[in-house]
Structures are given as structure tokens and as C-alpha cells.
Amino acid sequence: MKRSALLLAVVAALALSGCGVKRTLKPLAGHVLPRAPYGSGYQPNADQLIKPPVEARPERNVDVRVRSEERTDDPFDLPPEN
Template identity: 45%
Template sequence: MKAVVLLAGTLLLAACGSSRGLRPAEGEHLPVAPYGATATPTPADLLTPSPQARPGRSDEVLRNSEQRRSDEFDLPPR
């Protein structure tokens, strides 16, 4: 019985999301254009992460194992 109630609660909570496009609340405006920008960004522009926020993945595979060079600063503690 608890599982049914938990499942029903989860489904109701998942159904709360809005499927319409994003737009500012009534009487509100989008943020002003950033300094140096030529246009005000759209909601889609504001929600798209920059490459710095989500960098691309490097799929380069290490083909040969290589010996590490010595580290002059790897000293024992005093």
C-alpha cells in the first residue's frame, strides 16, 4: 500500500512541470543585454550553457604507456 501511495505521489509531482515555452512573468522583462552585446539574449540563449560551463569531452585514448618524468618538488615532509 505504501508503494502505491509513493508511486502516485511521484507521478503527481512529475506531472507538475510546464510544457509551454519559457517567458517572463507578467509585468516583468528579460534581463538587459550584457555590456558589449548587440541584442538582449532570449530565454533559450540564457538556458544554453557556455562551452566553459560544460566543456567538450576528450575521447583520445592513451595508446602507449609512458614513463612519468621526475618531479623535483615531490619532497618528503619535514
């Protein structure tokens, strides 16, 4: 029992040790990156291709509410009908 638990712990540690590895992305041997977008003057590299555009992950820089406020009565907040 102890031996299998130790073996499982070693395997888990080895598997997790590779999770933090960061290196530059490059295409596999024999493959190339996609062509530059039509009308673009530059060819994006692999890191630029996987980075989501600003529209996909916008940054929030203004908080709409700066303090808690009492809610006003909402005429559309009705209980469910049976």
C-alpha cells in the same frame, strides 16, 4: 500498510512525471527579460540567457595522452613531513 505504500508510489510517480517536461522559457506575467548587453545588436531570449558561455564549459577536442606512458621521476613528489 499496503494502502500507504500504494499512495506513496502514486504520489512519487506523479511528482516524477513532470521532470521530463521541456518547454520554452518565458518571463512571468508582469516581468520582462533584461535589456540587451551594452553595444550588442540583439536581444537574447530566455534560453540563450541560461545557456553557459563556452568559457564556462569548454569542449575538449584533443586528448593530451593517447596511450599510457611510464611516469618519470618527480623531484617534488615528497612524503609529508611530521
